Amino acid sequence: MNLTPLLVAEILLFPGLTFFVFMAFILEWLERKTAARVQGRRGPVVAGPFGIVQPVADFFKLSMKEEIVPEESDKFIMRWGPPLYFAAPAAGLVFVPVIALSALIQNQFDLFFMFFILSFTTLMASLLGYASAGRYSTVAVGRLVLQYSSYEIPMLLSMIVPAVLSGKLSLSGIVAAQSGHWFVLFAPVGFAVFIIAALAELEKPPFDIPSASTEIVGGWMTEFSGNTLAYVKLTKNLSYVFLSALSATLFLGGPQGPIFVSGAMAAVVLHTFYFTVKLLFVAFLIFAIRTALARVKIDQATRLFWTILTPLALVQLGVAVILGW
Amino acid sequence: MSQAADSFSGRFRRWARKRSIWVFHVNAASCNGCDIEILAALTPRYDAERFGVELVPSPRHADVLLVTGTVNAQMKDRLRDVYEQIPEPKHVVAIGACALGGGVMKGCYNVGHGIDKVIPVDLYIPGCPPRPEALLFGIIKLVTGEPPDRREE
Numbered sequence: 291m292n293l294t295p296l297l298v299a300e301i302l303l304f305p306g307l308t309f310f311v312f313m314a315f316i317l318e319w320l321e322r323k324t325a326a327r328v329q330g331r332r333g334p335v336v337a338g339p340f341g342i343v344q345p346v347a348d349f350f351k352l353s354m355k356e357e358i359v360p361e362e363s364d365k366f367i368m369r370w371g372p373p374l375y376f377a378a379p380a381a382g383l384v385f386v387p388v389i390a391l392s393a394l395i396q397n398q399f400d401l402f403f404m405f406f407i408l409s410f411t412t413l414m415a416s417l418l419g420y421a422s423a424g425r426y427s428t429v430a431v432g433r434l435v436l437q438y439s440s441y442e443i444p445m446l447l448s449m450i451v452p453a454v455l456s457g458k459l460s461l462s463g464i465v466a467a468q469s470g471h472w473f474v475l476f477a478p479v480g481f482a483v484f485i486i487a488a489l490a491e492l493e494k495p496p497f498d499i500p501s502a503s504t505e506i507v508g509g510w511m512t513e514f515s516g517n518t519l520a521y522v523k524l525t526k527n528l529s530y531v532f533l534s535a536l537s538a539t540l541f542l543g544g545p546q547g548p549i550f551v552s553g554a555m556a557a558v559v560l561h562t563f564y565f566t567v568k569l570l571f572v573a574f575l576i577f578a579i580r581t582a583l584a585r586v587k588i589d590q591a592t593r594l595f596w597t598i599l600t601p602l603a604l605v606q607l608g609v610a611v612i613l614g615w
Numbered sequence: 616m617s618q619a620a621d622s623f624s625g626r627f628r629r630w631a632r633k634r635s636i637w638v639f640h641v642n643a644a645s646c647n648g649c650d651i652e653i654l655a656a657l658t659p660r661y662d663a664e665r666f667g668v669e670l671v672p673s674p675r676h677a678d679v680l681l682v683t684g685t686v687n688a689q690m691k692d693r694l695r696d697v698y699e700q701i702p703e704p705k706h707v708v709a710i711g712a713c714a715l716g717g718g719v720m721k722g723c724y725n726v727g728h729g730i731d732k733v734i735p736v737d738l739y740i741p742g743c744p745p746r747p748e749a750l751l752f753g754i755i756k757l758v759t760g761e762p763p764d765r766r767e768e
């Protein structure tokens with residue numbers, strides 16, 4: 291693959307990093323606003339129109355504050371962990387098709403790279419939590435790893451379903467195979483399992499066990515401050531975008547839509563529009579579950595994933611094999 | 616005001632600090648009256664999140680430390696620890712008559728007479744307990760330097 295200046299610009303600016311960081315801020319604002327409206331509050335109001343720049347203010351305020359690195363912490367990981375942690379979802383998002391039916395970077399086995407990104411994010415989170423050497427962070431990392439070991443298998447199984455249906459292992463190939471019939475029609479159970487596993491990956495209620503602020507202070511983020519905290523929070527929102535984008539790509543047809551036009555510019559606009567609408571739809575689904583439910587216990591979460599969702603995902607995979615044949 | 620503070624980035628920094636106020640609450644031997652008023656300030660009726668005020672779970676994330684209650688002998692060192700864990704720039708708000716000078720507990724054998732004997736305090740909010748409006752008004756005026764806009768209340 292050749293790195294032309296146009297491709298570099300695309301990766302850094304429009305359908306790449308800047309666009310997704312912007313979406314990350316927008317999603318956090320929407321999440322806070324929705325949660326507030328559900329609870330009969332107003333949510334952020336003062337910062338910008340409708341408080342839309344509240345997450346931006348939070349981010350820059352945090353990045354300007356003093357940074358306290360605990361004495362016993364692992365300085366090397368505390369220094370280089372956050373950039374790596376941030377890089378994981380940012381790298382994954384480059385493989386997601388946004389402005390056209392094929393992504394900026396693609397190869398035949400994208401989906402395996404997505405598996406890697408998903409586990410790498412959790413690995414970095416647990417590494418950062420251990421490195422900060424707080425008592426609460428250590429407890430939280432134990433919970434994080436236990437939760438990870440329970441949701442990983444159903445999540446990966448449900449991600450294989452679109453690959454089986456389309457016979458492709460690249461995200462662009464999966465999107466191309468969905469023209470006219472989105473995979474959510476053939477695999478609604480797979481979609482549901484993926485969304486539930488995504489909630490657990492994002493540590494949102496009802497699976498916010500690793501960051502339960504009523505039990506273990508700030509979860510694995512307890513000891514972070516200043517710049518580190520700003521980037522860790524941004525990365526969590528970017529993972530949010532990543533998982534919403536991934537489910538929109540795998541199950542909802544990505545940038546495919548009902549109307550097609552021939553002009554190049556108009557096609558870019560339409561594809562981006564469809565993709566953003568689907569991404570926001572999935573994000574709203576996650577907000578709705580998140581605001582409505584309370585936290586479950588860790589054993590209940592593990593039991594849910596191992597005894598209910600894994601068999602469901604397996605059945606869905608069997609159905610997909612028959613359908614794809 | 617220095618030159619740097621008037622440049623665009625300086626104004627942007629000041630704006631970001633004014634619009635994002637994360638508070639951490641310490642109950643230093645209070646009767647719980649003041650704590651309930653703090654919680655009331657976060658509920659739908661007063662909704663502190665409108666101004667970007669958020670209750671954070673860890674002192675390392677906080678900008679403003681809210682202290683309630685008469686800080687007693689046992690609590691002194693803990694309060695100082697929590698204060699030192701908050702990254703700069705930070706503010707301390709003493710809430711309630713107890714935190715200001717002992718309140719109804721004044722004269723008891725183990726009661727410290729006011730939080731400002733232990734850590735530096737930026738703002739005193741009197742009352743037993745103070746109303747949630749008073750809390751919000753005080754915190755926002757402390758951080759932004761101006762009272763909350765009437766239209767936004």
Ligand code: SF4
Nearest residue numbers: 646648711712713743
């Ligand atoms: S000031 Fe009044 S309400 Fe507040 S802690 Fe003291 S006695 Fe309780």
